[in-house]
Amino acid sequence: MNFTKVTVAGAALACLLSSVAVPAFADTADKKIALSNNYAGNSWRQAMLTSWETVAGKASADGVVAAADAFTTAENQVTEQAAQIQNLILQGYDAIVINAASPEGLNGAVKEACDAGLVVVSFDGIVTEPCAWRIAVDFHQMGKIQVEYLAERLPDGGNLLEIRGLAGVFVDDEISGGIHEGVAENAKFSIEGSVHGDWAQDVAQKAVAGILPSLSDIKGVVTQGGDGYGASQAFKAAGRDMPIIVMGNRHDELSWWKEQKDANGYETMSVSIAPGVSTLAFWVAQQILDGKDVPKDLTVPFLSITQDTLEASLETTQAGGVANVEYSQEEAQGVIAGAM
Amino acid sequence: MSRYLTANTMRTLLPALSLAAILAAIFYLQPRTMSYFGLNLLLNLAVPIALATIAQMFILCVNDLDLSLGAFVSLTACITATWLYDTPVLGVLALAGCVLAYAALGALIHLRNLPSIVVTLGMSFVWVGIAVLILPTPGGKAPEWIRALMTLKPALIPFPIIAVVVIAIVVHFGLMKSAAGVVLRGAGGNPLSVERAGWSLLKVKVTMYAISGFFGVLSGMALVGLTTSADANIAERYTLLSIAGAILGGSEFVGGRVSPIGAVIGAVTLLLTGSFLSFLRLNPDWQIGAQGAILILVLAMRMLINRSDKRS
Numbered sequence: 280m281n282f283t284k285v286t287v288a289g290a291a292l293a294c295l296l297s298s299v300a301v302p303a304f305a306d307t308a309d310k311k312i313a314l315s316n317n318y319a320g321n322s323w324r325q326a327m328l329t330s331w332e333t334v335a336g337k338a339s340a341d342g343v344v345a346a347a348d349a350f351t352t353a354e355n356q357v358t359e360q361a362a363q364i365q366n367l368i369l370q371g372y373d374a375i376v377i378n379a380a381s382p383e384g385l386n387g388a389v390k391e392a393c394d395a396g397l398v399v400v401s402f403d404g405i406v407t408e409p410c411a412w413r414i415a416v417d418f419h420q421m422g423k424i425q426v427e428y429l430a431e432r433l434p435d436g437g438n439l440l441e442i443r444g445l446a447g448v449f450v451d452d453e454i455s456g457g458i459h460e461g462v463a464e465n466a467k468f469s470i471e472g473s474v475h476g477d478w479a480q481d482v483a484q485k486a487v488a489g490i491l492p493s494l495s496d497i498k499g500v501v502t503q504g505g506d507g508y509g510a511s512q513a514f515k516a517a518g519r520d521m522p523i524i525v526m527g528n529r530h531d532e533l534s535w536w537k538e539q540k541d542a543n544g545y546e547t548m549s550v551s552i553a554p555g556v557s558t559l560a561f562w563v564a565q566q567i568l569d570g571k572d573v574p575k576d577l578t579v580p581f582l583s584i585t586q587d588t589l590e591a592s593l594e595t596t597q598a599g600g601v602a603n604v605e606y607s608q609e610e611a612q613g614v615i616a617g618a619m
Numbered sequence: 620m621s622r623y624l625t626a627n628t629m630r631t632l633l634p635a636l637s638l639a640a641i642l643a644a645i646f647y648l649q650p651r652t653m654s655y656f657g658l659n660l661l662l663n664l665a666v667p668i669a670l671a672t673i674a675q676m677f678i679l680c681v682n683d684l685d686l687s688l689g690a691f692v693s694l695t696a697c698i699t700a701t702w703l704y705d706t707p708v709l710g711v712l713a714l715a716g717c718v719l720a721y722a723a724l725g726a727l728i729h730l731r732n733l734p735s736i737v738v739t740l741g742m743s744f745v746w747v748g749i750a751v752l753i754l755p756t757p758g759g760k761a762p763e764w765i766r767a768l769m770t771l772k773p774a775l776i777p778f779p780i781i782a783v784v785v786i787a788i789v790v791h792f793g794l795m796k797s798a799a800g801v802v803l804r805g806a807g808g809n810p811l812s813v814e815r816a817g818w819s820l821l822k823v824k825v826t827m828y829a830i831s832g833f834f835g836v837l838s839g840m841a842l843v844g845l846t847t848s849a850d851a852n853i854a855e856r857y858t859l860l861s862i863a864g865a866i867l868g869g870s871e872f873v874g875g876r877v878s879p880i881g882a883v884i885g886a887v888t889l890l891l892t893g894s895f896l897s898f899l900r901l902n903p904d905w906q907i908g909a910q911g912a913i914l915i916l917v918l919a920m921r922m923l924i925n926r927s928d929k930r931s
Contacts, residue, residue, distance in 0.1 A: 350897065353906045357853050358664060361846060362890070365660040366897045369651050381757045383848035390847075391660060447851060452756055 307344050310373040310568045312561060314349040317360045317380035317404065321478055321505055322529055326601045327378070327403075327554035334558035334605050343608075344565060346372075357384035364388040374398035374564040376557070379406045382449050398567045402560035402579070403552065404450065412567065414560050414577045416552050418450055421581050422457025422501070425525045426465060428548050429499045432523055436467020437498030440490070440522070442476040442483055442510055444503040451475075454503045471497065476506035480531060483509030491517045500524040504551040507532040527551040528584060528602040533593045540589065549584040549592075555605040562611030574618045626928030630921060634868045634884040637917050641891045648898040655777055661894055662779035663845055665887045666769070667692070668860055669783045670838035672868070672886040673790055673879060675861035677831040680794070681807040681824055682874025683728065683735030687743035688835060689858035691717070693851055694750040695839025700759025700849035703840075707762070714836050721832025725824040743858070750851040757850035761843045769844030782841075783883050790879035803827060808875020863914055864889050869921075889914075 314331055318324055328349055335347035350367065352359040360380045365388055367375050375392055379385050379401055386408040392399050393410035402414035429439070441458060444451035455473075462468045472490045476483030483506035491513060500510050504527025511524055521539075526532040526549035539545035556579050567573050582602060584592045596602045606614075645661070646653045652661050671692055678685040685691075695717055703710025724742065728735050761769075771778045794800040805813045806823040814820050838857070843849050868885025869878040892913050896906045 348900075353904065354856065356856050357846060357850065358842070358856060359893070362664050362893055363897060365664070366894050369649055369657055369660055369894075370898065371651060381848075381850050381853075383757050383759070384846045384850055384853060386847040387845045395656070447751070447756070449756055 306570065307565050307568045308342050309345050310565075311346040311348075311371065312344055312374045312376060312564050312568070313367045313370070313372040314347070314557065314561075315360060315364055315367060315375055315377045316349060316351040317378060318355040319351045320355075322599055323478070323505060323551070323554050323601050325599075326597075326603055327557045329600075330555040330603060330605050331557045331561065334555075334607075335561045338561070338565070338608075344568075347561065352380075355380055357381045361385055361388040364392060368392050368395050368397060372397065374400065374568055376560045376564050377401045377404075377406060377411075378557070379404040382407050398564055400560050400564045400567070402556050404448075409575075412563060412573065412575050412577070414556065414563060414579055416556070416579055416581060418453035419457040419460070421550055421552075422454040422459075422503075423461040424457075424550065424583075425501045425548075426458055426461025426468065428525070429468065429501070429523060430461075430465045432546070433467075433498055436465065436469075438471040438494070438496060439468050440487070440494065440497050440500045440510075441470050441473040442487065442500060442502045442506045443473060444476065444478045444506075446475050451503065458501050468499075470501075471495065476503070476509060478503060478505035478527075480505065480509035480512075480529075482506075484513045485509075487513035488516060491519065496520075497522045502527055505529055505532075507549075508535050511535055521545070523547050525550065526584070528553075528582060528592075528596075530593075530596045530598050530600050530602075533584065533589065533596060533602065537589060537593055540586070546586050548586075549589075549602075550581055551601065552579070553582045553604040554601050555603045559606040559611050559614060562606055562608050563615065565608070566611065566615060571615070572619075573615050577614060577618050579614070626924050629924045630869060631878070631881070633917065633921060633924065634878075634881045634888065637867070638884050638888045638891070641888055641895055641913075645891060645895050645898060648895070652894075655775075659772075659777040659779060661891070662777065662783070662887065663769070665890045666779050666782045666786075667838045667842035667845065667854070668857065668864065668890055669786055669883045669886040670834050670841055671854070671857045671861040672864035672882045673786060674831045674834035674838060676790075676865045676868075676870055676877050676879065676882045677794075677827045677834070678735070679807075679862075679865055679870050679872065680804055680875060680877045681725075681827045682810075682872075683739075684862070684872070685739045685831065686736055686858055687739040687746055688861050689855045690743040690746035690750070691721075691832070691835045692839045692842065692854035692857050693849070694746040694753075695836045696843045696846075696849040696853050697750045697754040697759065697839075697851060699765065699840045699843045700761060701753055704760045704762045710762075714840075717836055718829055718832040721835070722825045722829035725826075725828025726821060728828075729821050729824040747851060754849060754851055757848065759843075759848045761847045765840055765844040766847065769841060783887060787880045787883040790883075794877070794879055804875050804877065806875075807877075808873075860886070860889055867914060867917055 331349050339347040352363050357380050385406050389399050389406050389408040389411050399411040401411050405413040405415050443455055471494050474486035474490050476486055487510045499522050502525050507524045507526040508531040528549050528551035592602045651657050698713045702713050728738050802818055864886035865882045868881030892910050896909050
């Protein structure tokens with residue numbers, strides 16, 4: 280028994296020494312991090328996976344971590360993602376970064392992971408299980424600032440059309456809740472109609488085209504991202520006056536906005552979450568594995584584009600992609616320090 | 620064909636052999652799974668799927684097909700995570716009501732001679748609708764005792780294995796070995812003769828649908844015990860999984876020809892296929908296709924066996 284004690288003490292001492300002697304990431308060189316993702320069917324998620332590949336892939340090539348693999352479930356289903364997480368535990372990963380299909384439905388699998396000694400970091404679609412870390416976005420606020428922006432632009436108020444996301448997903452409820460709170464505070468606005476655009480341009484276009492004939496004059500369109508361009512096309516096809524459509528940082532939305540801005544001075548704003556938040560989650564997981572003290576709840580700011588920053592953002596956004604910010608290890612450490 | 624390896628025994632053995640093959644492949648790819656802890660994680664989601672597959676099998680047995688099972692399991696999961704947790708009495712009543720509703724469906728399908736596919740497809744929207752009303756956003760909590768049961772860690776053998784074996788054996792003896800079971804199965808295979816022998820086909824259908832509803836309820840409860848909460852679409856995939864699992868396990872679309880043990884094995888095999896493909900690091904876009912390919916492979920083998928059966 281004495282021998283064990285000595286080894287443990289020795290190991291502890293070695294850890295202590297190594298963390299002093301070498302840069303912070305050396306301790307995670309043998310750790311494996313997995314990304315469990317529930318959906319990849321839109322440009323935002325594709326950009327999120329690309330960001331992960333760029334940053335986490337490089338980190339694993341550089342030897343900061345042993346592996347950083349991304350896994351996406353074939354169908355956006357709680358039961359599938361739960362099985363996937365359980366498989367990742369069995370594959371011997373040290374940390375799992377999750378974009379969850381449901382905030383509650385994965386708690387059983389997340390608990391299994393924590394009990395098996397894994398670090399679980401959730402982002403974007405977060406999980407409520409207390410043992411997991413959460414990198415949350417204030418989606419509520421993201422909905423509300425759209426109405427606040429419109430209130431500035433439209434002093435007389437008017438009718439709004441709301442385009443919602445995927446029904447039953449809590450992000451949709453959160454953004455919509457923020458929008459409705461904004462409308463409640465600004466009595467001059469009323470939401471005339473509400474459709475589900477599923478965060479996809481084609482779906483949004485069809486849905487808006489379907490509801491437009493039943494709506495009177497629409498002054499503004501509040502959106503959730505990935506639906507602004509589709510909405511503009513529906514308005515154009517119906518020959519209606521173009522309302523102020525809040526965009527969602529997608530390339531097609533930004534380039535349409537730029538086109539309109541050049542042609543007739545069209546003004547709007549754009550807001551969404553940078554898909555690179557996956558890279559923040561990656562570094563947070565790495566920092567936790569490295570033994571750093573990280574608060575369980577972190578907040579990530581959303582990325583807004585204004586009339587003035589449009590050109591710059593459009594330039595750095597790939598065709599078919601989303602305006603993005605990727606995090607470096609130092610920036611992630613900054614976010615963590617800011618939350619302490 | 621040797622005398623000992625007849626087509627019939629081959630047919631019975633096929634599901635078990637597929638399971639053994641996939642299990643061996645998983646053990647080879649990921650030796651970590653070959654432990655108490657590993658098997659537990661690998662198989663715990665098999666319990667609700669096995670229950671749903673049994674539910675589907677009872678419907679297949681009377682020559683019908685249930686396209687609403689996934690939605691129904693979602694609904695029972697929502698009831699379990701809300702009413703059964705907050706007010707157990709109301710929860711039990713609601714779940715009993717679900718079983719009765721299934722029995723009524725059986726009666727409706729029989730009396731009006733409606734195609735079960737149409738009725739159940741329609742009902743699937745009703746189930747989802749009620750589930751959304753009960754639980755508009757994901758949430759709810761698993762009742763303590765269900766959670767405790769589903770996370771039970773018995774000595775030696777992991778709980779999911781015990782659970783699926785018990786399910787298979789109970790249903791096997793109930794449906795395949797009992798006198799009542801023979802009538803119930805006969806009504807699916809040859810309704811006319813069963814009716815001529817003086818049995819009420821209506822009673823048979825109602826019984827089978829009620830049993831199916833009962834297993835659907837159990838599936839929803841087991842699922843919530845694992846996930847700790849529910850949402851209105853939680854078991855959407857179970858409709859197809861349960862049909863595929865039952866067919867994979869040796870049931871056939873012609874009624875009467877079912878196998879409870881096979882159905883459970885089929886359900887477990889399907890679940891393991893997913894793990895197997897993920898251990899292979901196969902691109903997820905291919906996974907559904909690959910799952911389908913494995914299914915076709917097993918069914919093709921069964922066709923071959925059936926054909927050699929006819930030839931000999």
